[in-house]
């Protein structure tokens with residue numbers, strides 16, 4: 365006999381644990397099924413998936429092409445150990461080499477983003493013989509010990525001191541960083557890049573293996589610099605023989621209107637690229653670490669000290685192949701770019717109505733609203749790394765009540781729907797956002 369909606373929640377709470385939370389406060393929605401951009405809970409209520417779950421269900425839910433590929437592969441062969449190989453693995457490796465930035469030729473597959481980041485850091489340290497990895501404070505790179513240390517996100521704090529070889533870098537956060545006071549975005553970005561070069565010198569370039577940056581910033585607030593920043597980072601890496609690792613776990617597979625976030629900066633050539641999420645849109649877990657030809661050749665004669673039982677999982681690779689076919693056949697990368705412009709216009713219209721929208725950031729279907737009490741002082745509606753304020757709780761609750769599922773973090777509202785979103789669904793999402801923001805207009809204290 366199946367569980368009632370209440371039994372699903374009770375048994376989940378009694379016998380399972382939830383990530384990143386005090387368990388007692390967990391009050392989940394029990395979902396039952398999904399199609400396209402919508403998910404339904406066990407009581408039959410429909411939600412517009414405005415965050416593609418964890419910014420991973422890029423092609424939308426229940427795509428028949430991917431379901432068929434998974435079913436056919438499951439009936440044939442689901443798994444073999446990773447030192448053997450299969451057609452889905454060979455096909456996916458080839459497809460990735462074709463869509464990735466030039467020069468990235470070989471992939472080491474993993475189960476998700478975290479282990480792909482771990483493998484990237486291992487490969488960089490083995491290849492260079494150097495120890496330190498430099499990362500941004502406002503970034504997230506995964507939940508295991510070293511990956512959590514690499515991300516500067518506050519989720520690392522309970523894990524501190526973490527691994528000793530991570531060095532954190534200042535963020536190109538034009539809206540809030542003091543480095544930008546009295547400067548344009550580009551001027552401030554160059555100051556931050558100069559500070560990064562100084563940190564490299566102070567840390568000893570001969571000890572610095574890699575700079576690890578999200579190809580396009582994600583959960584920390586889509587805090588993305590201008591191209592001058594990336595050009596300088598590329599120059600710094602070259603000057604000191606440091607590798608550049610781009611983490612495309614969230615920003616990959618069309619999310620920002622390009623295959624990968626780093627494609628927005630064609631001058632920059634990553635040595636290692638990490639992906640997960642959108643490669644399978646969550647239909648089966650999969651991640652990977654792509655290496656440049658030069659690094660890959662190094663491992664022709666040196667052992668690549670990394671491995672996982674499920675590396676190159678056959679079913680996951682088949683899901684990856686089918687996903688890339690969907691991105692290509694349905695032109696979803698272009699669609700993300702086009703719908704992203706309409707989303708931006710819609711968010712700008714909301715900002716005309718709701719002065720609490722302090723800043724809109726991002727591109728493609730990867731955009732965030734930063735909510736403030738006052739546009740002049742930029743005082744946030746909820747403080748960084750503090751429990752959510754009452755107004756932001758009101759926003760989050762109203763969105764959910766009115767049938768929109770997304771994540772609201774501190775004073776940030778994320779707008780990252782599946783890339784198949786159409787005009788009507790966009791209008792529906794914007795209308796629900798409008799209703800939720802109307803509820804907190806009275807908390808705006810600015811003029």
Ligand SMILES: Cc1ncc(COP(=O)(O)O)c(C=O)c1O
Nearest residue numbers: 476477478504505506613614640
């Ligand atoms: C940029 C980035 N890197 C790595 C990760 C970790 O990926 P996973 O949760 O699949 O292990 C995430 C997850 O959100 C991410 O956004």
